[in-house]
Amino acid sequence: MKSKLISGPHVAATRRVDQIMRQVIVALLPATAFGLLLFGWPALYLLTITIVSSMLFEAFCLKLKGVAAAPYLRDGSAILTGLLVAMSLPPWAPWWIGVMGAAIAIILGKQVYGGLGQNLFNPAMLARVALLISFPIEMTTWVNVSPLFTGPGLIESFQLIFSGMETSDAITGATTLGLIKTGFSQNLLLPGVLSDYSGILAFIGWERGSLGETSGLLLLIGGVHLIRQGVIQWHIPVSLLATLLLLSTVFHMIDSTHYMSPWVQLNSGAVLLVAFFIATDYVTSPNTPLGQLVFGSGCGLLIFVIRSWGGYPEGTGFAILLMNAVTPLIDHYIRPRIYGRYRNGKPLDISNP
Amino acid sequence: MPAFLENPRLRGGIHAEERKHYTSGHAIVRNFPLPKKLYIPVQQHVGKPAEPVVKVGDIVLKGQLLAHSQGAISSPIHAPTSGKIIDVKDFPAPHPSALPVRTVIIESDGKDQWLTTHLPSDPFALDPEEICTRVGEAGVVGLGGAVFPSAVKLNLGRKNQIHTLLINAGECEPYLTCDDRLMQEYAEEIVSGIRLMLNGMQAPKAIIGMEDNKPEAFRAMQAASLPFANISVEQVPTRYPMGWDRQMLRYLTGLEIPADGRATDIGVVVHNVATAHAVYKAICLGQPLISRVVTVSGTAVAKPGNVEVPLGTLMSEVLDYCGLNKARMARLVMGGPMMGDALPHAEVPVVKACNGILALSHEEIEEPQTQACIRCSSCVTACPVGLLPLEMASRIRANQLDAAVDLGLKDCISCGSCSYVCPSNIPLVHYFKFASGELVKRQQAEHKTEQTKRLMQDRNQRMERIRQEAEAEALRAQEARAARAAQQAAAKQQPKEETA
Numbered sequence: 056m057k058s059k060l061i062s063g064p065h066v067a068a069t070r071r072v073d074q075i076m077r078q079v080i081v082a083l084l085p086a087t088a089f090g091l092l093l094f095g096w097p098a099l100y101l102l103t104i105t106i107v108s109s110m111l112f113e114a115f116c117l118k119l120k121g122v123a124a125a126p127y128l129r130d131g132s133a134i135l136t137g138l139l140v141a142m143s144l145p146p147w148a149p150w151w152i153g154v155m156g157a158a159i160a161i162i163l164g165k166q167v168y169g170g171l172g173q174n175l176f177n178p179a180m181l182a183r184v185a186l187l188i189s190f191p192i193e194m195t196t197w198v199n200v201s202p203l204f205t206g207p208g209l210i211e212s213f214q215l216i217f218s219g220m221e222t223s224d225a226i227t228g229a230t231t232l233g234l235i236k237t238g239f240s241q242n243l244l245l246p247g248v249l250s251d252y253s254g255i256l257a258f259i260g261w262e263r264g265s266l267g268e269t270s271g272l273l274l275l276i277g278g279v280h281l282i283r284q285g286v287i288q289w290h291i292p293v294s295l296l297a298t299l300l301l302l303s304t305v306f307h308m309i310d311s312t313h314y315m316s317p318w319v320q321l322n323s324g325a326v327l328l329v330a331f332f333i334a335t336d337y338v339t340s341p342n343t344p345l346g347q348l349v350f351g352s353g354c355g356l357l358i359f360v361i362r363s364w365g366g367y368p369e370g371t372g373f374a375i376l377l378m379n380a381v382t383p384l385i386d387h388y389i390r391p392r393i394y395g396r397y398r399n400g401k402p403l404d405i406s407n408p
Numbered sequence: 409m410p411a412f413l414e415n416p417r418l419r420g421g422i423h424a425e426e427r428k429h430y431t432s433g434h435a436i437v438r439n440f441p442l443p444k445k446l447y448i449p450v451q452q453h454v455g456k457p458a459e460p461v462v463k464v465g466d467i468v469l470k471g472q473l474l475a476h477s478q479g480a481i482s483s484p485i486h487a488p489t490s491g492k493i494i495d496v497k498d499f500p501a502p503h504p505s506a507l508p509v510r511t512v513i514i515e516s517d518g519k520d521q522w523l524t525t526h527l528p529s530d531p532f533a534l535d536p537e538e539i540c541t542r543v544g545e546a547g548v549v550g551l552g553g554a555v556f557p558s559a560v561k562l563n564l565g566r567k568n569q570i571h572t573l574l575i576n577a578g579e580c581e582p583y584l585t586c587d588d589r590l591m592q593e594y595a596e597e598i599v600s601g602i603r604l605m606l607n608g609m610q611a612p613k614a615i616i617g618m619e620d621n622k623p624e625a626f627r628a629m630q631a632a633s634l635p636f637a638n639i640s641v642e643q644v645p646t647r648y649p650m651g652w653d654r655q656m657l658r659y660l661t662g663l664e665i666p667a668d669g670r671a672t673d674i675g676v677v678v679h680n681v682a683t684a685h686a687v688y689k690a691i692c693l694g695q696p697l698i699s700r701v702v703t704v705s706g707t708a709v710a711k712p713g714n715v716e717v718p719l720g721t722l723m724s725e726v727l728d729y730c731g732l733n734k735a736r737m738a739r740l741v742m743g744g745p746m747m748g749d750a751l752p753h754a755e756v757p758v759v760k761a762c763n764g765i766l767a768l769s770h771e772e773i774e775e776p777q778t779q780a781c782i783r784c785s786s787c788v789t790a791c792p793v794g795l796l797p798l799e800m801a802s803r804i805r806a807n808q809l810d811a812a813v814d815l816g817l818k819d820c821i822s823c824g825s826c827s828y829v830c831p832s833n834i835p836l837v838h839y840f841k842f843a844s845g846e847l848v849k850r851q852q853a854e855h856k857t858e859q860t861k862r863l864m865q866d867r868n869q870r871m872e873r874i875r876q877e878a879e880a881e882a883l884r885a886q887e888a889r890a891a892r893a894a895q896q897a898a899a900k901q902q903p904k905e906e907t908a
Contacts, residue, residue: 060504062838064746064824065739065766065773066424066582072779072831130779172780288789342785342796391794393816394419394654395667400816403666405674 072171076131078286082277083138083332089273090266094146095203096212098266102141104216105153109137109161116166132171136160139179139332142267143325143372144186147198150216152190156182176379177339180329184372195233197263199226230263231323232368235315244312249319257322264324271322278331287335290347291354295330296321298355306363314363324369326358333371339379346382346389353378417659420792421647422825424582424746426621430705430712432585436593437715440729446488446514446720447499447757448474453549454556455481460512466493469523471696474512477544483557484547486696488718491516502723502742502756504749511757514720525694531604536566539608539691546690547697547760552576552651552680553743555761558687564670565609565677572661573606573614574671577629577681578644578651580619581744584764586701587681589714591618591625594685595632601688602639605679613638616681617656621646648746649823653678655792667819682763702758704730708737708767717758723765724754732767739773741766746824779832787826787836793819797826797836804843809850812843820844 091098113133117124127133140156163185164178165171187194201207207215229237231252238248256262260270268274281287299320306314320326325333334340334354341350354374361370392398451457458475462468468487475485491514499511528534534542544559565573579587591598602614616633618626620643633639644650644659654665656678663674671678682701689695698719705712710731717726723740741748743764758765787797795816803812817840826836 061750062822062824062827062835062841063741063744063748063750064424064828064837065741065748065750065768066745066828067775067833068422068424068829068831070829070831071776071833072782075782075784075831126777132782170780172782337782337784342783342788342798386799390796390815391788391791393667393794393819394658394792395665395669395819402668403664405666405669 072132073130075286076135078284079281079332080131080135080138082281082286083135083142083267085277086260086270086273086328087138087142087267089260089270090142090146090268092203093200093260093269094198094266095201095206096209097198097207097215098146100212100216101144101146101148101150101153102138102266104150105141105144105157106134106137108154108157109133109140112158112161113166116162116170120166120170127171130171133161136165136178138267139328140182142328143179143183143265145194145197146266147196147215148193152186152193155190156186159185172338174338175383176376177333177336180333180372180375180379184376187367187372196227197230197233199228199263200261201226228263230368231257231319232362236368239313245315246312252319254318254322257319268325268328271327274327274331278327281331281335287331288344288347290344291334291340291351292330294348294351295334295355295358296326298352299326299359302356302359306359320359320362324362325371329354329358329371329375333375334378339382341382341385341389343386343389343391346385349385349389350378350382353381417662418645418647418655419658419794420790420825421649421655422790422828423646424648424828426646427582427705428585428588428621430583430707431703431714432588432622434589434713436586436589436701437713440715440717440721440726442489442516442518442520442718443721443725444516445494445722446491446516446718447722448485448488448512448514448720449499449501449509449757449759450475450485450512451501451509452485452555452719452760453483454554455479455483457510458482458485460496460510462493462496462512464493464495467491467517468493468514469521471523471525471694471698477547477557481557481560483549483559484545484696485512486547486698487514488698488720489514489516490519490521500753500756502749502751502759502762504751506752506756527694528691531600531691532607534604534607534691536608536610539604540566542691543608543687546686546695548683548686548690549697549760550680551682551686551700551760551763553747553761553763558679558683561677561679562605562608564672565611568672568675570609570611570672570677571613571675572677573602573609573611574653574657574660574676574678575602575614575616575681575684576651576653576656576678577616577618577622577625578656579622580646580648580651581746581748581764582648583705583766584703584744585705586703586714586763588622588625590682590685590701591622592628595625595628597688597692598629598681598684599632599636599639600692601684601686602633603636604687604691605684606638609677611677613640615639615660616641617644617660618642619644619646619650649792649821649825652792652821652823697760700758700760700762702726702762703764704767705764706737706741706767707769707772708733719759720757722754723751723756723758723762726758726765727754727767736769737767738770739766739768741768745772746828747822776833778834781832781834784831786829786831790825790829792823792825793821795820797840800843801834801836801839804839809843809847813847817843817847 110133114124117127140160160178160182164181165174168174235248258271282289300317303317303320307316341347357374358370456479459478460475462474469490472487474487477484494515495513498508500506501509540559540562548558549555629641658664686697699716701714701716703714740751742762800812800815820840822837824837
């Protein structure tokens, strides 16, 4: 028996970091698989490139840092980041978009801060926003739904991703949000712009969009699964979705020609992915339940504001980054009440009950 | 948190793997073979150590006073068996670093002969003061682990006119079942002890709080307390650390003790259930606290169980009795696995605080590597006090101890819930204990600096005074010399004048 001075507890719960990461990845798999099914081989290539380059960048940074890379790579956080970046990319984006995204997420988004647990901004959203601003064409070229085996074959897809896509309007189009934004700029009004919109198809995910964001249904299932597993708490997703739904309902009721219905809001863009998988990122969200409610509501509010009145059709990335920046402030001001004390830290006064 | 986010009765806590089934099914072993030698430390309680009243070579009887209490908060020590005092010396105590403390060593004569005592004819007719005195003289201390002298608490309770006595039978630590077994086997005696405590404090009612994982003990205690309308038995959810008296109190009564106060401030006194049994034995049987029930468990012992052990028995003997497999033991813990202390070796005596001896194997304490904090805030959810363990730990890592204190470091109860749930296996409690120790050290250093400064000032003043005195002395001497010289001159002049 070796003896060292160690405090209790002498037993520990069994859930570890790598297990949490694995659980999140598993919860993302249905939506990812559906995206691959919708957009075929090119999407699979892009996904693979992004994840592999995430891991390579992680290993590279760890090497620079002078630590053994293997234990850190095994925790699965780089895979998860790569997966989330890929899920938010246009499915037929060229290979270097994936590599750039991985580099921004891992190097600028995570490792320069000091690695896992130290970053201020969500790496995947940072990559998404940086790419969107830097490469607006590539980041807004949305391919039509072309399911696996009906779209381009293995080799053709390889060429598509690695030597550039012949962007013909025949195979690309706009997302719902993009359609509405351009419609407004051409003085078209809402019900008309979305003439061939199907709420059900949008919910299932049979529409143009980012690789892993289209299927609200599967993301919802994954997210609820994570809450049931206790990996994430309900506070952020519920407050985010509730705020967005509330605001969009109110404005839709006031002016249905300029404001999307709540159903469209919910099933467009990255809302559900963000609500369950991005906003709930442990590192960049507040620690306390109340703080998380504030954070979630803030995200919902900003998403609505940017979508409705901003210059970009989609506002989730910006909303998350802005709220990430506020998180330290929220954590500074919102703290739990300590036993036997008031919220201001003064001991309870029992002289006048 | 605003009210809707905070459960007013129960906060934080964890579901730890209980592992109570190893020992909960077996009756308390009462025929533990009497050891040859017993090592009885004079400090087995909170407060001042007891002062030995016996000398080497004295023959003592079982229950005889070995060391009397000194000061307001202290407790006497008695002989666990009859025999000869063979030494009074420093001996390793059951402490994480096995620090030596003053210890009386008895060589037993094997007769186990009791000292004759006179028992009260009706213990329930005793004066409250008399009950407290007898409890104090019997060396009864809190047996839940805090080992605070019980008589002091009883007196406090009486003086503060409390309205409720809360009997803590939570036993929320995994593995431990000594209170559970005690309640199953001695329910009536415990209830008598509680009645005596109520008399001693002149308190109107008692609540026995028990986690709902002890149905047999619950039934036994309910049956035993049925005749007494002022004693009720309540079940509380099984959720560590339910046995934290303040958590249980809040759950059962909704009352919260102010951070700078004591339970008596809100009219409550909390005693452990085993203490109630010790009070019964002290008053109704005249037996001081010289033995206790200890849970011996862990997968490195072949026959885990609850054993009634004379205080002062070496843990190694208890473990051998329970079939310890030395090769399998990876860690020896006194107390429960959550808050207990890891001991460097088993050659230390069982003391009043020792409610468990755990010989844990590698599988039980499997220690994965510490990883970076991912700010998952599981620790925030688990903390029963409402602290931010992750923030405190990051401050302590940066050596910003004052910032950690601002975050509530001093409110931490070291329950270990945060470390238990941490997915990165960060030893949070270790950080907090380190910081607390560091703060104490700092305080002492500050105290020392001030002391030195004061001594320095005193010395300077003294030197100044001496210098001034010396100067004054020199001045006086000079003046005296001058006066003498003048006198002599005058004396010389006079005869000259006369002769002139």
